[in-house]
Structures are given as structure tokens and as C-alpha cells.
Amino acid sequence: MNSAQWFERAEKVIPGGVNSPVRAFNGVGGTPVYFKSGKGAKVQTEDGTELIDFCGSWGPLILGHAREEIVDVVAKTAADGLTFGANTAKEAEFAELLTTLIPEMDMVRLVSSGTEAVMTAVRLARGITGRRKIIKFDGCYHGHSDYLLVASGSGLLTGGTSSSAGVSPAATEEVYVAPYNDLAAVQEILKANGDEIAAVIVEPIAGNMGLVEPAEGFLEGLRAATAEAGALLIFDEVINGFRLGPTTFGHSAGINADITTLGKIIGGGMPIGAIGGSKAIMSHLAPLGPVYQAGTLSGNPVAVAAGMKTLELLRDESPYLKVEILGKRLADGINRIAEEKGLDLHCAQKGGMFTPFFRKEAVHNLDDSKACDQKAHAAYFHHMLDHGFYTPPSGFEVAFVSAAHTANHIAAFLAAFEKLDS
Numbered sequence: 001m002n003s004a005q006w007f008e009r010a011e012k013v014i015p016g017g018v019n020s021p022v023r024a025f026n027g028v029g030g031t032p033v034y035f036k037s038g039k040g041a042k043v044q045t046e047d048g049t050e051l052i053d054f055c056g057s058w059g060p061l062i063l064g065h066a067r068e069e070i071v072d073v074v075a076k077t078a079a080d081g082l083t084f085g086a087n088t089a090k091e092a093e094f095a096e097l098l099t100t101l102i103p104e105m106d107m108v109r110l111v112s113s114g115t116e117a118v119m120t121a122v123r124l125a126r127g128i129t130g131r132r133k134i135i136k137f138d139g140c141y142h143g144h145s146d147y148l149l150v151a152s153g154s155g156l157l158t159g160g161t162s163s164s165a166g167v168s169p170a171a172t173e174e175v176y177v178a179p180y181n182d183l184a185a186v187q188e189i190l191k192a193n194g195d196e197i198a199a200v201i202v203e204p205i206a207g208n209m210g211l212v213e214p215a216e217g218f219l220e221g222l223r224a225a226t227a228e229a230g231a232l233l234i235f236d237e238v239i240n241g242f243r244l245g246p247t248t249f250g251h252s253a254g255i256n257a258d259i260t261t262l263g264k265i266i267g268g269g270m271p272i273g274a275i276g277g278s279k280a281i282m283s284h285l286a287p288l289g290p291v292y293q294a295g296t297l298s299g300n301p302v303a304v305a306a307g308m309k310t311l312e313l314l315r316d317e318s319p320y321l322k323v324e325i326l327g328k329r330l331a332d333g334i335n336r337i338a339e340e341k342g343l344d345l346h347c348a349q350k351g352g353m354f355t356p357f358f359r360k361e362a363v364h365n366l367d368d369s370k371a372c373d374q375k376a377h378a379a380y381f382h383h384m385l386d387h388g389f390y391t392p393p394s395g396f397e398v399a400f401v402s403a404a405h406t407a408n409h410i411a412a413f414l415a416a417f418e419k420l421d422s
């Protein structure tokens with residue numbers, strides 16, 4: 001059976017044939033690829049083809065697929081029991097490691113996904129401040145909890161509108177949506193409604209409208225504005241955490257958010273999420289404090305073992321410079337070829353993260369990203385797929401170079417990209 005046949009079967013029993021919408025290829029058209037196995041930078045498909053993977057399961061696989069040490073520790077841990085719903089020594093060790101690598105965090109609570117981490121972070125901020133509303137940024141994705149499936153509303157000072165059916169208007173009314181990188185917009189909302197705002201939540205480097213870096217002073221401005229308004233600052237580092245160095249982006253940048261959420265890399269490919277902050281903040285969580293949070297599989301031993309091994313390998317091997325060099329070579333190559341061929345695009349890149357935006361002008365926010373040519377992105381996606389490269393099947397995502405990629409993979413990618421029709 002090939003991918004098309006599996007998809008036909010899946011569509012009968014899984015809504016849209018997929019367990020997460022973007023996998024349906026709606027953004028690029030065509031039939032989704034079915035993956036069979038992965039090792040290092042490569043995946044094998046049900047079509048009998050081999051692809052070099054630049055999606056990396058949307059971010060967790062900074063060390064590549066099926067890294068031996070991680071697979072070994074997962075197998076060993078699983079053999080000792082898949083879940084206990086009780087405490088394990090590994091959880092304490094993992095929390096110790098996280099709080100050592102992220103000195104601003106005194107305490108950390110483990111959950112099973114990034115969505116759960118953010119949901120808890122927002123509840124925690126509400127519980128601490130006694131305020132109801134939050135500010136988020138257009139184009140930042142924070143998982144699929146009700147309060148965060150919000151698009152910009154009719155005006156800055158009205159609550160947002162739902163970007164999904166089934167979300168109560170009461171939930172979205174409590175969320176203001178500002179353009180990313182627009183500090184003045186946040187200051188305006190805080191000025192008008194500051195005493196109602198529990199938190200401002202932001203991806204410090206945005207990865208869900210393609211890769212968009214914070215403008216100079218944007219994050220520092222958010223830190224100052226939230227502190228002045230008595231609101232908490234939440235850095236959603238589900239993508240950013242451990243991406244550019246063995247710590248959070250906030251720590252590297254010297255900007256101390258009140259609450260940080262983590263996921264993806266810290267689970268090494270297993271389901272995990274985390275919320276961390278100072279002891280004073282984290283002590284509001286049950287059972288110490290009144291903000292409830294729980295989970296049957298929270299702190300799952302297999303996920304913790306995979307995450308712990310991943311962070312240890314990142315700390316000990318520090319592949320970050322290599323990943324940065326490869327990422328830059330890839331983006332520089334794309335930009336050079338685009339220039340030579342007169343293609344209307346530019347590639348944004350930071351460390352191993354990159355997004356080819358199909359317009360020449362820089363992208364600072366969601367409106368800019370929406371102005372890119374999505375048809376041209378779809379043509380690029382399928383061209384690269386046909387040549388053996390898997391990139392995110394959406395123009396609003398970030399692609400990833402991992403430590404398992406080599407200079408040869410990058411050269412091969414660029415050789416294929418060079419053949420893209422102008």
C-alpha cells in the first residue's frame with residue numbers, strides 16, 4: 001500500500017484522514033505522505049522513497065530521527081513500566097536539570113503537550129493576578145485551548161474573534177490580539193485596560209507565521225510594559241526552548257519572563273510540555289496553591305527519560321554552532337539562487353530555523369506573512385518533495401535543520417532548489 005492508498009483508508013475512519021489538520025496538505029494540495037521510519041536526517045515513506053526531512057516532526061527532533069542513545073533509554077525505561085501515575089526519581093532529576101539549565105526557573109511542572117503547558121500558564125496568570133483578560137499576538141500559535149484559538153477582532157481594544165467553531169465568544173472576548181512586533185499596540189491596550197490584563201503571552205521568536213524575529217526592543221518593551229501594568233509576561237518557548245542553545249531564548253537574551261512554557265525538544269520526540277518560573281509564581285499551582293492542574297500521564301517516565309537524554313546530549317555535544325552554520329548556508333543559498341533566478345522570495349533564518357517567504361520584502365507580522373504568495377510556496381513544497389526533501393506542508397510554518405543534517409544534505413537541497421521554475 002502506498003501513501004495515497006493509506007490516506008484513502010484513513011479518511012474513512014479519521015476526520016480528514018489526519019490527527020492534526022496541517023498534515024492533510026490543505027495548504028499545499030496533493031496527497032499527504034505516509035512515513036514509515038526515520039534515522040538521522042532521513043525518513044522512509046510508504047511509497048518506498050527516502051526523503052531528507054527538514055520538518056523534524058515540527059521541532060522536537062533537533063538531534064534527528066531515532067538517535068541511538070534516546071531510543072535505548074526509551075526502551076530501557078519502557079521495560080521498567082510505562083506509567084505509574086505516581087512519583088519517580090527521574091522526574092525530580094529532570095526538573096533539577098531544567099532548573100539548572102534555565103537559572104530563572106526555580107520550579108517546573110510537567111504536562112503532556114505544549115497546549116496543556118500554555119493552558120496552565122494562562123490559568124496560573126489569572127489565578128495569581130485575579131484578572132481575567134490576556135493579550136496575545138496575531139499569528140502566534142499557543143496550542144488549541146479555547147482562549148488561544150483567537151484571531152484579531154474588529155479593533156485593537158475589543159476582544160478577539162474565534163478562529164475555530166466551538167469556542168465560546170465569552171472566552172475570545174477575554175483575549176486582546178495585537179500585531180506581532182507592535183509594542184505601541186500593546187501599550188495602548190494596557191493603558192486602556194491594564195487593570196484587567198492578567199498576562200501578555202508571546203512566542204519570543206515567532207514560528208507559526210513562518211519565522212519572524214522580534215524587532216529590537218520589542219521583548220524588552222513587553223517586559224517593561226507588563227511589569228508596569230502588574231500583568232505577567234509569558235514566554236511560549238515550545239519551539240524556541242533549547243533551540244538556539246542549551247537553555248531558553250529568554251535566558252540567552254537576558255529577558256526574564258514570569259512564566260515560560262516548554263515542549264517539543266524537551267521531550268526528545270515523546271509527548272511532553274512544561275511550565276516553569278520562580279518559586280513565588282509556581283507555588284500558586286496545586287497542591288501548594290489554589291490554581292488547579294493535573295494529569296494521568298504528567299511526568300510520564302518514558303517521556304521524561306527521552307527528554308532528559310536529549311537535554312544531556314545537547315548540553316554535552318552542543319551542536320548549536322554546527323546547526324547555525326548549516327542553517328545559514330541553506331538560507332544564504334536560497335537567497336542567492338532566488339536573486340540569480342529573479343524569484344520573488346527571501347529566506348528568513350535563525351539558527352536551524354528557516355522559512356522561505358514568497359515575497360522579497362521582510363516579514364514582521366502576520367499581515368506581512370499573509371501577503372506572501374502561497375501558490376508559489378505550494379509549488380516550491382512539491383518541487384522539493386519530488387526531489388526528495390520534506391519541508392513543512394504550509395507556508396506559515398518554520399522548517400528545521402537538525403544536528404543530524406550534513407553539509408552534503410544542504411548542498412543537495414540547494415541543487416534541487418536551483419531547479420525550481422522561475
Ligand SMILES: Cc1ncc(COP(=O)(O)O)c(C=O)c1O
Nearest residue numbers: 113114115141142143238239263
Ligand atoms: C509556540 C507553540 N506553543 C504551543 C504549541 C502547542 O504544542 P503541542 O502541539 O505540543 O500541544 C505549539 C505547537 O506547535 C507551538 O508552536
